[in-house]
Amino acid sequence: MAVTEASLLRQCPLLLPQNRSKTVYEGFISAQGRDFHLRIVLPEDLQLKNARLLCSWQLRTILSGYHRIVQQRMQHSPDLMSFMMELKMLLLKIFCRELLISCLVNLRYSLYWRDWEVALKNRQELYALPPPPQFYSSLIEEIGTLGWDKLVYADTCFSTIKLKAEDASGREHLITLKLKAKYPAESPDYFVDFPVPFCASWTPQSSLISIYSQFLAAIESLKAFWDVMDEIDEKTWVLEPEKPPRSAAARRIALGNNVSINIEVDPRHPTMLPECFFLGADHVVKPLGIKLSRNIHLWDPENSVLQNLKDVLEIDFPARAILEKSDFTMDCGICYAYQLDGTIPDQVCDNSQCGQPFHQICLYEWLRGLLTSRQSFNIIFGECPYCSKPITLKMSGRKH
Numbered sequence: 001m002a003v004t005e006a007s008l009l010r011q012c013p014l015l016l017p018q019n020r021s022k023t024v025y026e027g028f029i030s031a032q033g034r035d036f037h038l039r040i041v042l043p044e045d046l047q048l049k050n051a052r053l054l055c056s057w058q059l060r061t062i063l064s065g066y067h068r069i070v071q072q073r074m075q076h077s078p079d080l081m082s083f084m085m086e087l088k089m090l091l092l093k094i095f096c097r098e099l100l101i102s103c104l105v106n107l108r109y110s111l112y113w114r115d116w117e118v119a120l121k122n123r124q125e126l127y128a129l130p131p132p133p134q135f136y137s138s139l140i141e142e143i144g145t146l147g148w149d150k151l152v153y154a155d156t157c158f159s160t161i162k163l164k165a166e167d168a169s170g171r172e173h174l175i176t177l178k179l180k181a182k183y184p185a186e187s188p189d190y191f192v193d194f195p196v197p198f199c200a201s202w203t204p205q206s207s208l209i210s211i212y213s214q215f216l217a218a219i220e221s222l223k224a225f226w227d228v229m230d231e232i233d234e235k236t237w238v239l240e241p242e243k244p245p246r247s248a249a250a251r252r253i254a255l256g257n258n259v260s261i262n263i264e265v266d267p268r269h270p271t272m273l274p275e276c277f278f279l280g281a282d283h284v285v286k287p288l289g290i291k292l293s294r295n296i297h298l299w300d301p302e303n304s305v306l307q308n309l310k311d312v313l314e315i316d317f318p319a320r321a322i323l324e325k326s327d328f329t330m331d332c333g334i335c336y337a338y339q340l341d342g343t344i345p346d347q348v349c350d351n352s353q354c355g356q357p358f359h360q361i362c363l364y365e366w367l368r369g370l371l372t373s374r375q376s377f378n379i380i381f382g383e384c385p386y387c388s389k390p391i392t393l394k395m396s397g398r399k400h
Contacts, residue, residue, distance in 0.1 A: 022046070029059075029084065030368075031091035036062075040080065048083060049075040062094060131181055139179070142208040150212070163212060167219045171226060173246065175215045177208070193246040194222065195267040225249075225270040228305050235306060236317045239344060252279070254318055258330060258348050258355050259284045263309075271301045273308070281348045281355055288313055333386055334362035347393060354387035363393050 018024040023042045028035040036059035041052045051074060055063070063070060069090060077083035139158055143151055146163070152174060153162040162176050178189040187202035190211065200214045232238065232251055239260055240252040250264040259280030266272055276292065278285040295312040303311075310316060331338050332345045333356040345357035358366075366385055367373045373382035378395040 025080065029088060029091070031088055031095065036091075042080075048077055048080060062091065066090065066094065131183075135181075135183065138184075139208075146209055146212055163208070163215070165212070165216055165219060167223050167226070169223060169227060169230075171230075171246075173215075173219050175212070177211070192218075194218065195225065195247045195249045196222070222267060225265065225267045228265055228270040231304060231306050235320065237320060255280075255288070255315065256284070256318065258357050259288075261288070261309075261313075263305075265305065271303075271305060271308075273299045274305065279346050279348070281350045281352070283350060283352050288315075330357050332357060332359045332362050334358055334366055349384040349387060349389065349391055351384065351387050351389040354384060354389065356384065356386045358385075360393070360395070363391075364395060367391075367393060 016025065016027055018026050021044075023044065023046065025040045025042075026038070028037055030036075037056040038059060039054040041054065042048065043050045053070065053074065070087065073086040073090065074083055077086055136158060143161075150163050150165065151161065152164045154160070158179065160176065160178050162174055165173050165175070167173065174193065176191040178191075180186045180188060184206055185204045187200075187206075188211070190198070190200060192198045192215070198215070198218050200211050202211065226246065229244070229249075229251070232253065233244065236251075237254040238244070238251050239254055240262075241248055241250075244251070249267055250262065252260050252262045254260050255278075259278070261276055261278050263274040263276050265274045273296065278288050291313050295314070298311050299308050300311075306317070330345065332340065338344055340359045340361070343359060343361075345359050347358045347360050347363050349356045349358075364380065367380045367382035370382050373380060375381070380393045380395070382391055382393075383389065384391045
């Protein structure tokens with residue numbers, strides 16, 4: 001059997017000989033985005049049919065019940081490279097079979113539970129009694145006292161209503177109330193777009209007026225937070241999120257071409273130093289990090305967050321009146337798109353002559369396909385698709 005190291009690298013970059021006689025090979029085999037450790041021990045005559053396959057317990061569990069097939073593939077494969085291909089195809093078939101079985105089982109149970117839930121709902125609707133007249137009369141009276149101008153929406157049964165309120169800065173906020181049949185003896189469910197939990201106290205004597213008053217108090221307590229976020233949204237180029245809800249406390253702000261800062265403001269202490277981290281090439285990001293550490297003592301809670309960031313980082317944010325957002329939103333150098341499954345390019349080539357941005361998942365797949373790339377735990381080392389200079393990718397949980 002002719003086994004060359006070059007052929008092994010072409011097929012399985014992480015499977016390498018472990019001794020001079022090349023009778024022991026060790027590395028990884030990849031399937032469905034997962035890497036499995038294995039070890040192949042060849043006899044002195046290098047005949048694959050008499051080789052032994054040693055693998056991790058994960059791979060051994062997956063191949064349980066397929067030992068005879070693996071043995072047949074090993075006996076009939078002309079070389080080690082061919083066997084690795086056969087083993088990889090077998091793993092793919094096993095994964096596909098398990099996925100099909102899982103889908104069929106889930107479909108069967110989902111159909112069962114859907115039919116059961118529909119039948120139960122129809123039964124409940126058939127026998128459910130409407131609220132007494134006092135429910136509607138008291139509710140109408142409460143809304144009248146509160147002011148009909150506060151009512152944004154009410155369904156035909158008055159079981160779901162939406163009320164609006166304005167804070168001192170003129171921002172409009174909504175609270176959605178889902179009233180239960182035993183209202184007001186039973187507290188309604190309520191939903192708000194706040195960055196912190198809203199917990200209203202309720203007693204059988206409570207009403208819409210009492211919960212609305214608590215809603216107003218919570219709005220005023222968050223006024224300073226929303227003032228901070230509105231200033232950031234109005235005076236900087238926010239890359240993420242594109243349309244931030246009132247509950248969003250994080251912003252990714254453009255600082256220049258392919259460099260940005262991600263901040264997360266504390267809603268309870270909005271003028272204090274927020275959590276910060278920079279995104280961009282190392283030669284641009286590192287000086288900003290040094291300035292942040294060196295000037296952190298300059299942070300003044302009496303000033304706005306935006307002014308403090310300018311003072312501490314010794315920068316001016318790109319002006320909205322002069323530049324467009326497109327000046328900072330460069331497409332990924334691999335998929336040629338800006339948005340990909342809700343993410344934007346956040347990996348940048350460190351070469352100052354290149355600086356091309358990439359989506360994390362795009363760069364990951366690119367580097368995985370290179371013969372010269374190597375991986376150590378969750379860090380992949382390879383070459384930039386554009387300038388061929390070394391590039392490093394540290395995978396985060398967002399990939400999964």
